[in-house]
Amino acid sequence: MSDETYEVVAPVPVMPGLRVAILGTGKMGGILLQAFLKNNLVSPDQIFATVHHPDRAQALSAQFGVEVTTDNLAAAQQADVILLGVKPIQVPGVIEQIKSALSPDKLVLSFAASVTTRSIEAAAGHDLGVIRAMPNTPAMLAAGVTALCGGRFVSEEQMAIAQRIFQTVGRTVVVDEKHMDAVTGLSGSGPAFLYIIIEALAEAGVNVGLPRDVATLLAAQTTLGSARMVLETGYHPALLKDAVTTPAGCTVDGILELEEGGLRVTLIKAVKRATQRAKELAKG
Numbered sequence: 001m002s003d004e005t006y007e008v009v010a011p012v013p014v015m016p017g018l019r020v021a022i023l024g025t026g027k028m029g030g031i032l033l034q035a036f037l038k039n040n041l042v043s044p045d046q047i048f049a050t051v052h053h054p055d056r057a058q059a060l061s062a063q064f065g066v067e068v069t070t071d072n073l074a075a076a077q078q079a080d081v082i083l084l085g086v087k088p089i090q091v092p093g094v095i096e097q098i099k100s101a102l103s104p105d106k107l108v109l110s111f112a113a114s115v116t117t118r119s120i121e122a123a124a125g126h127d128l129g130v131i132r133a134m135p136n137t138p139a140m141l142a143a144g145v146t147a148l149c150g151g152r153f154v155s156e157e158q159m160a161i162a163q164r165i166f167q168t169v170g171r172t173v174v175v176d177e178k179h180m181d182a183v184t185g186l187s188g189s190g191p192a193f194l195y196i197i198i199e200a201l202a203e204a205g206v207n208v209g210l211p212r213d214v215a216t217l218l219a220a221q222t223t224l225g226s227a228r229m230v231l232e233t234g235y236h237p238a239l240l241k242d243a244v245t246t247p248a249g250c251t252v253d254g255i256l257e258l259e260e261g262g263l264r265v266t267l268i269k270a271v272k273r274a275t276q277r278a279k280e281l282a283k284g
């Protein structure tokens with residue numbers, strides 16, 4: 001890891017009574033809401049969520065027993081930490097709505113792709129603690145990874161709170177803001193790429209005669225186990241691959257097909273394209 005990037009492993013104590021707003025409780029915001037409740041980060045009366053459609057607000061409120069409305073300002077007024085989970089292009093409008101609630105003691109924690117801490121600070125119009133986060137959907141199982149970076153006015157205490165919040169849903173890593181679009185293209189979008197790989201492996205299993213449920217189990221558990229091998233042994237993936245590849249065995253024949261099909265280059269291109277697009281999302 002470079003000196004500007006470090007993984008946070010030490011647990012940070014929960015702040016008792018922390019009140020959290022999630023403005024934009026869609027797919028990602030909904031996953032975070034559920035995880036915060038499940039892991040007792042906050043009690044239901046300490047969380048204030050918003051969505052755009054009133055009927056969805058009602059449904060979410062009934063489902064999770066928390067206050068869900070369409071009133072961003074009211075939610076922001078009641079919270080210490082304000083998570084922003086609307087689409088990137090909607091962030092300036094939401095900041096404008098909640099501007100009067102953004103006192104210096106509040107922390108804005110945006111997980112919108114593409115939106116810079118500077119643009120949020122500028123929209124707020126005064127010195128404000130802003131942290132940008134990029135989580136991913138495995139957060140649902142506390143198996144996510146979230147990259148965080150701080151804006152100009154963030155205190156160490158505020159960064160510790162953000163880390164604690166996202167440790168609820170998996171690993172956290174603090175990076176320089178210049179890396180956030182790359183993180184988005186790799187680990188933000190990455191689950192979608194990996195589901196396609198798992199789906200294709202399962203399809204391949206069916207093609208060579210396995211029942212679909214068995215093929216899906218084998219594909220998914222093999223992906224999970226291989227990821228754990230990389231994380232827990234610390235060995236380079238190439239070394240782990242070599243250990244599978246018996247001389248004159250069958251694996252090397254499969255690898256030849258992968259290389260001929262350009263899987264490696266295709267994945268690199270996919271992350272590059274997603275990173276490029278992540279740079280543009282805030283502009284619409």
Ligand SMILES: NC(=O)C1=CN([C@@H]2O[C@H](COP(=O)(O)OP(=O)(O)OC[C@H]3O[C@@H](n4cnc5c(N)ncnc54)[C@H](OP(=O)(O)O)[C@@H]3O)[C@@H](O)[C@H]2O)C=CC1
Nearest residue numbers: 024025026027028050051052053056085086087088112113
């Ligand atoms: N999905 C992912 O894997 C990840 C997404 N993100 C980021 O999360 C954000 C949301 O993405 P995602 O959850 O996928 O998208 P969704 O479309 O599922 O969620 C967007 C949510 O915003 C709500 N909304 C729209 N306008 C407003 C408004 N003015 N005030 C309050 N809420 C509003 C919508 O309400 P309603 O439900 O009523 O339509 C919806 O719940 C994006 O910025 C994205 O970059 C970051 C990391 C990963």
Ligand SMILES: O=C(O)[C@@H]1CCC=N1
Nearest residue numbers: 113184185188189281
């Ligand atoms: O597709 C998107 O734009 C968001 C950001 C990363 C994952 N989903």
